[in-house]
Amino acid sequence: MTGGSARREGPGLLRGLSGKVLLMTILFVMLGEVLIFLPSIANFRIQWLKGRIAQAEIAALAAEAAPDRILSPDLRTEILKGAGVLVVSLTRGETRKLMLRSETDHMIDASYDLRNVSWPAAIGDAFAVLLQPGGRVIGVIDKPPNMSGDMIEVALFENPLREAMLRSGLNIFLLSVVLSVIVAGLVYLALNIVLIRPMKRLTRNMMIFAQNPEDRSRIIVPSARNDEIGIAERELHDMQSELAAMLQQKSRLAALGLAVAKVSHDLRNMLSSAHVISDRLSMAEDPTVKRFAPKLIVSLDRAISFLTATLKFGRAEEAAPMRERLPLKDVAEEVIDTAVLQASSRVVLFNHVPPGLIIDADREHLNRVLTNLMRNAIQALEARDDGMDGRVIVSAWREGAVVVIEVRDNGPGIPERVRPKLFEAFQSAAKPGGVGLGLTIAAELIRAHGGEIRLKGTGPEGTVFQVVVPDAVVELRPGRRGARSHS
Template sequence: MKATAHRDGQEAGWLARAMGPLRGSLSRRLLVLTLLFVMLAEVLIFVPSVANFRLNWLEQRLAAAQIASLALEARPDNMVSPALREELLKNAQVYAVALHRGGARRLVLSEDMPPVVDTRFDLRSATAVELIMDAFDTVFTGDGRIILVTGEPRFGAGESIEIVFDETPLRHAMLRYSKNIFLLSLVISVITASLVYLVLHFVLVRPMRRLTSNMVGFRVNPEDARRVIAPSARADEIGVAERELALMQKEIRATLTQKAHLASLGAAVSKINHDLRNILASAQLISDRIGAIDDPAVQHLAPRLFASIDRAIDLCTKSLRFGRAEERTPQRRPVALAELAEEVAEAAWSETDPIRWVNDVPADLVVDADADQLFRILLNLARNAAQALTEDAGGAVRARHGGEIRLAAHRTADHVHIEISDNGPGLPPKAREHLFEAFSGSSRADGTGLGLAIAAELVRMHGGHIELVRSDASGTLFRICIPDDADTPHDCGQAERLAGQSA
């Protein structure tokens, strides 16, 4: 069993090595197969041509022996001198000649002691297959074999003629002929294969290589318009394939562009919806306070306020540009963080909410940031903290009068660190895994997770960093790091280390 398996493994390895050239590129396969097929055609021509060469050689030898025997026909007694007999046999390159005429066999010419015949060949009844087999027998048999060949004499001089001779000259002539035919076949094969290869290469292989290269390049970056193939003017199947490929690539690009636009539009709508919800909630709080004022003028203006809010929503919808979900570049300027924190507190909840807001920001702390975007960052974090203090995981409101949200900040080297914390129950592990990813980092069943995603994006646009410092049963703490300007050479971690070294 082991020996059989080993032998099968060797055969499989030999087959794999033999098939190696056919496993390369299309050009290599074409060249190898063209050479093989041309050589196969030459072999099919070579075998019968060698057999025909042997037959012609033997017929010429029979004709020469018949001519030599005519010298005896001219003599009345059919006898010649030994010297003339030897010369006739030498010219005919045979040892003996015999004619069959009138039903009798007559030895015409012969040496005194002809050699013993090793084998016989009859050309009169030999088929094509037998002639081919006899030709291979002559080539692969060694020198020195004596053969007797029987054939038909020319011009009806008898029933048959037999000659005995040494096969060595015939074998050498056949080897020379085979060598010449092989070299000629090799030259013809190389020329034919080269011409066929060049024609097929330029007509088929190179266009196919262009198609495959284009398809690979288009797969890498299908959104690049330069990757769409430029069809040629060919009217054959290659031209049809090029035109169909170009049409398919354009349709794919259009589909991808449409999907990208729709995805961007969806992200833009989600962001605007989230921020607009916060803004409208703040407007609702303000309108509630205004509505509580017992003043006819105020009561008269309240509907106009609501109409203005509706117009603002409509304006945001019309201002939305299709496929543009990017935030604008921050317009940085010095911002008094303590005052901005108070604005966030007023916008985040009313005084009746059971949550205490603690503003621990130094009054003189100034941060270099876009005031509107920083307001959105803090408002999103504050609302998330407020929801964690007033709602459970299912969104149900629960009274938590001991809830507290604290905003603190300090300067570290050329950075400002802002910390916003609460004493809520902490974030669940599922929310922490995708904390700053849209639609993945929400801790509520109906949440979208856009608040933290928007905050993280805006912080990154300032060149800063946002991180979750802790979130456990004692509460949650987020830290925001914003550099003084966009060209600050240190990141947040380096700023912390530098501050610790200076201290």
């Protein structure tokens, strides 16, 4: 029990479904933030460079408006520093004019044209800025924002752009982390309420039910949900109910088997005594006694043999049929002779089996099958309260290698509630005090012959059962010719 309890303990947080959902939610949200980060940092770089272009254009226009377009070195340096560029040139038509230039010459390491940029190229250029070492001088070409010319070209240091991009990237990263935690928490909370908790409830119920499946109080009570969880709860409820009922039936069968073994032992001794007394009665001169005493002795022999077999094997399984070819009319007559003694005067029994009909079956099994069907028909007829006489007709015919036996009565019919489980043990007892094993035993015996028993029809006009018994399959060995030559 200790090992089973330890094995069924719930998993840890990270190994459980809740932890896995949380980690996957965070991972997917971070992945989404990365996909957002890439175009965001590329757009930040483009907008930063366009801002420098706009400032450079204003600086160029200011230098162009100076008297005689002459600026002192200090003023030119301040204007370039304020614009954050090193060189500014404007192109108007076919003329390209250098507007501002620093005192120091610089070599341009890379040049970028912002007039027509694709997003993949922009993302690649942004990552190039972050990955390249500092100190580069870059050239940027764009259309002047104020349309002071057809094209403006600037040169500037890349370090300020790289630092600004790093700060922006850090801000985006921190914001992504915060959003990931918030979104992951909300998603986890929603999934935990909608999915995880119901799954835990299902799992917990299955573990509790498995400890004692026969306890019907442990069966899950389905919720009113109409989604997949609700369907799973209802299916689990149905499965547990069927399993509990099946186990209760098995327990009842086990208890019944033990009781039958005990009763069979004592009943066999009683029947043995009755058999001895019947032998003595058969010596009497009374015609009635002489007529019925042999039948009584045969019935007692059959009962004693059956009880002995039950005690010997200790199980309810039937022995394999000992098949023989026998006249079916004689077997039906034996069954009717016994049933007549049990039936009231309101019941009339008919044997319409053709005299020459031969059946390949076990006599004892066939006698028990017909006895059960006959007894059920008699009980149904005696339960009628309309005062009419009841009829039970046994008929049969052959269809090729199959014999069909029909037991028909004009009783009130089988109740609707009994029909679905007619051949199940303890389910078809329509009469108070009945056990509900007769048809179950009959069906088992006929199946052992390879046949079937079926309800042909039932209703206010009566009930018809048919028993189908196929002939035994005989394996024919081919003839073998002698080996010695004819002389």
